[in-house]
Amino acid sequence: QIGASNLVRVYGALLWNVGKVLRTPEVTKVFVSSFWDEEYRFKDHKKLFDQDKANVLEELRNLPRATLLRRTHTIVERMRRVRAHYCILTYLRSQLPWHLRAFGSEARVRHWCDCNLPRLFEEAQRLHKMSSGDMPDIVAFREKLSTLEGIQRLPAWDSEVVEEITRAIDDRVPGIINGAHGVSAGEMARPEGGGAAAKGRLGLLERLGFGNPGASRSAKRRRTEV
Known part of the structure; x- marks a missing residue:
């Protein structure tokens, strides 16, 4: 419910505070949007809000892959x-x-x-x-x-x-990175292949120590039922 001038002030203050907290060489990315169900009071920045909302949702969807790539680069x-x-x-x-x-x-x-x-x-x-x-x-x-x-x-x-x-640097790691670029977050947790051929193989996340999220949820569900 703020106008364009106040939005600029909020954006600048948020960017400044986040820059103090996150000690990284990269420029901090700040998304500006509104997630309530009501109509925007000011229409002059509706396009910006809608675009940033779509961008932040896309960032969240790609977060598992980005985390995997960052860990691999480390x-x-x-x-x-x-x-x-x-x-x-x-x-x-x-x-x-x-x-x-x-x-x-x-x-x-x-x-x-x-x-x-x-x-x-x-x-x-x-x-x-x-x-x-x-x-x-x-x-x-x-x-x-x-x-x-x-x-x-x-x-x-x-x-x-x-x-x-x-x-390991020239051959194995690039294979992991290329695999992470081409699969979704759900596919990264699944073993490669299917059926009996997939037995004994580890998914991409498991090979890097992330574990098997699906198996973890199943185990928790079984413990709850008991």
Whole structure:
């Protein structure tokens, strides 16, 4: 029941408050509409209300898929960081002077790593062709390295470890994302295929740890009946 000028004020105030609460780099999306059954008092923003109402309902329908995609992207980001940490630590081990590996104390090894860390970071990134976004923060890495126990026993390079992580990022995760783009929220919870062929297979949500919503509801219904 507000006019256009008051609507602008409400929209601006809501956008400002939501921006303070949600600490995200993305621009906050605010929907403006009315969900009561009465007619709009002011008709000048009826088209905006109707369009935003349709948009917010569509957002709610796509919420399970969007959540799945966001969770998948988070997993990919963590996997890339794990790969970068592994490459850096193995490179540190390979560049550590032999006399420090054999006879040096942990304090001397830490001191050597601290002095040479910027150079080793650049060389490891260039050697393994890692993007700057995958590289950890050097300040935080140095702090963790200064308190790492057993720093003389850093992991040795194993190409199979990196290949396995890369295969998961390049092959397995895109398959999950492509499947999420083409199915509805209800289909994501169902196993692929049908009949006996579907037995033993997990639905898309189950493979990522969301569980089986249908089975959960059936179990709750059975407990209620008992």
